[in-house]
Amino acid sequence: MSTTPPRPEAPAPDADPVRLIRHGPRCLRLRWRLEALRALLDGHSFWATGRSQAQLRRMLAGSQVVVSAWRGNALVGFGRATSDGVFRAVLWDVVVAEDEQGRGLGRRIVEELLAGPAVAGVERIYLMTTSGQGFYERLGFSQTQSQQLMLKKTSG
Ligand SMILES: CC(C)(COP(=O)(O)OP(=O)(O)OC[C@H]1O[C@@H](n2cnc3c(N)ncnc32)[C@H](O)[C@@H]1OP(=O)(O)O)[C@@H](O)C(=O)NCCC(=O)NCCS
Known part of the structure; x- marks a missing residue:
């Protein structure tokens, strides 16, 4: 009598996949969840901590492309871009x-930002990073020696 070997289990379908939203100009869904945005930035970045809800609201209003990532009701990713729509x-x-x-979400967020109408097609896309060079190189960015980053510190 032959016994059928057990089939390898099919991977369970992701019941609650991460959903990306590219926001409209008013960023309505995020404007209702500024506390979640504040917590994400405070908990997972080192450069964007301590921003108040009022500052975040202005930041969203001043960004031409805003992308958020949600697992169910939880905000799990974010990115934004400013743009003149043509050159930079x-x-x-x-x-x-x-x-x-480590599951491809950062890539999805950046690709969604690059696909935003205010960014797609501009002549040059810049970013500043302290430790994310390897990540951005995977996404087609390269370090440049031809320009220097200049900084003027203000009290703001
Ligand atoms: C950097 C960050 C956005 C990456 O997001 P992520 O979801 O982990 O990245 P992904 O899984 O989409 O990775 C995409 C690719 O980049 C690679 N990668 C990710 N982080 C990397 C790193 N720090 N160095 C080198 N490569 C990296 C991945 O291996 C993957 O490569 P592959 O496409 O060849 O498989 C995330 O780790 C993060 O939020 N870190 C804290 C904040 C931060 O440092 N942001 C960077 C701006 S300064």
Whole structure:
């Protein structure tokens, strides 16, 4: 009598996949969840901590492309871009919650930012990073020696 070997288990379908939202100009869903945005930035970035809800609201209003990532009701990723729509755009504040990192979510967020109408097609896209060079190189960015980053510190 032959016994059928057990079939390898099919991977369980992801019941609650992470959903990306590219926001409209008013960022309505995020404006209702500024506390969640504040907590994500405070918990998973080192450069964007301590921002107040009022500052975050202004930041969203001043960004031409805003992308958020949600697992169910939980905000698990964020990124934004400013752009003149033709010549120059800059990516800012790309963050993935620690327990979601390493599964392609950061890539999805950056690709969604790059596909935003205010960014797609601009001549040059810049970003500043302290430790994310390897990540951005995977996404087609390269370090440049031809320009220097200049900084003027203000009290703001
Ligand atoms: C950096 C960050 C956004 C990456 O998000 P993530 O979801 O973990 O990245 P992904 O899984 O989408 O990775 C995409 C690719 O980049 C690679 N990668 C990710 N982080 C990397 C790193 N720090 N160095 C080198 N490569 C990296 C991945 O291996 C993957 O490569 P592959 O496409 O060849 O498989 C996330 O780790 C994060 O939020 N970190 C804390 C905040 C931060 O440092 N942001 C960077 C801006 S300064």
